[in-house]
Amino acid sequence: MATALTFDPVTLPPAAEALRSEVRQFVAETLGNEHRRNSDFGASHDPEFSRALGQRGWIGMTWPTKYGGGGRSFFERYVMTEELLAAGAPVGAHWIADRQSGPLLLRYGTEAQREFFLPKIIAGECFFSIGMSEPDSGSDLASVRTTATPVEGGWLVNGTKLWSSGAHRNHYMITLVRTPTESESRHAGLSQLIVDLRNSSGLTVRPITNLAGDAEFNEVVFEDCFVPADRLVGEPGNGWEQVTSELGYERSGPERFLSAFRVFVELLREVGPKPTDHQAAVLGRMAAHMMTLRNMSISVAGMLESNRNPVVEAALVKELGNNFEREVPEIARLVAPGGGSALFRQTLEDTILHAPSFTIRGGTREILRGMIARGLGLR
């Protein structure tokens, strides 16, 4: 148990700190100083911005240079992402491809897939969605029912995927499907296919409007949709191991505690230079939480850098980070003096409307706590 609690100290290397000022300058020049929403909400899809990042070499930063990647450390990627998120930069278009689809292909994809997809992702011109959940499969991912039946030259896919963010405007979706198997195990017979969202027949993408009014996630319906054989990722039947590894990349990054950061910034502006004791304590508490979370998240980046597999540690960062993010708007509304400026109100309301998703996406609070409990040997 003690191991799950050990978040070794990490000092960011000078190269990462040097990159920080470069990213900060880039953001200031590219986006100016006007008000920005939190990075991960609806307004964050901006292909032009993604392309500009790609030109800088800031997508696929840790990937091998032979595919056009940066060959840089996880610490540099960490700094680059936290700077963009803290600034409210629109990173949504390339986010999934950079964080998890690319790493998945590097680990399990064929050489041809890597050569085809990775350079496009790196250039900020190829965006991915996640095709995991279904109408009857949320937290219980192993219950997915979408099938892929082998046919001449590929697979015929039938079924429905749900909550696929950006599927209405991205290029590809890595889709978890059931393929034929002899085994009775729920985890057997799962496979991942790269589905072309723009050039497939038998595919319908229907945006679903969320409670904030954004049409961000989608229902994706497959009716005899043909996927060529060379779009299978890894081995048929190995899908469970692959999605588990993919989710590992998803859980410990700075996006797990920065979703509400712009509220913190605007709250500080509202409170001004002379806080009451109560306001000072509330702001200081948020800072103490954030600095500790960041410290833990950087420690996990260190574990990734040394090829460890910090499943429980990542779950702890997400659990603590998400709970903190959900608290930020709740705190802000009570300590802001008066009603606040229009800018503050908009940032706050925006965040209140999106907050329910923080503790659901990427694994619900309850599922993560279950993973932590498993790490403690309770189950």
Added chain:
Amino acid sequence: MNETTQLMLESAERLLRDACPKAVVDQVEAGERPDALWAELEALGLLNACVPEGQGGVGLPLAEGLTLLRLAGRYAVPVPFAETLLGRALASEAGMPEALEGMMTIAAPAVQGEGYAPVPFAPWARWVLVAQAGPDGAVSFQCLPQEQLTFSEPRKGLAGEPEALMLGGAGQGPAFSSPLAPSLAKLQGLLALSRAVMMAGALESALDLSVAYALERKQFGREIAKFQAVQQQLAVLTGEVAAALRAADAGLEALGSPREATAWAVAKARAGEAAGKGAEIAHQVHGAMGFTHEHQLHHRTRRLWCWRDQHGHEAYWQAALGRALCAAGADALWPELTGSA
């Protein structure tokens, strides 16, 4: 962490496992001074960890030596471990070799309120390191025999350990200063950090006890660890413990850097918050058993409740952080949080 520290932590843990069982903590709380435990701590040289080698110490830097306090928290060690460890490091500047033997405590100006904070273990200490605030925030020290000072009637704090208010007697004899704590703010920060590290250790122990209990206690025909409601609570506790440990360690790592004051405020505020939440969950998991005097959980939880209030409670350090952020302004928030202003 250097190799000497690692070895010292390992031998300290072996020692405490045997020399600081529940019975010893109970004895202290019943009013008996733990002379045998103290002698063993001295014999191993733990209390001289940060005294220079030339003066018979181990010569560890403060940031390394203070890691021992995590064990003091984990085993609820009922002696002024932090005060003697830190006090001897400061007193090694005094040219008083005799002060480096025997129990030492520290009388420090209160972080919150007027005058001096209650002095831990004052009735039992041989030496009291009295800190006196000077002009411009400087601090000087006197290392005085306990009997030279007058104290109030001792009382037991939440931890069940004796403490007393210093009523007078200081101000006589030579004073000295130490480069380890040249200012009152730094001394108070180090004392707050010591409590953060001790709380992190006590929380680790409370988690271990809670997990072990949940795996052993059966209700409704199975271990309570098998109930999701209990699992979820223990997962929350784990998060608090991990955060307290990281915040406390970050405080130690920052010692000597320009960020130390911020890191110590974060450590005390975050570990203090974890102490309250953590103790609550540990008790809930233990049910009525953990509410008995017979169970050892309260040796940890009562210390958590005590330590979170000593040398500034959460709100005090949070407000210190908050005021600094407000002074820097909204656009400086991110650079301030990341130390990259």
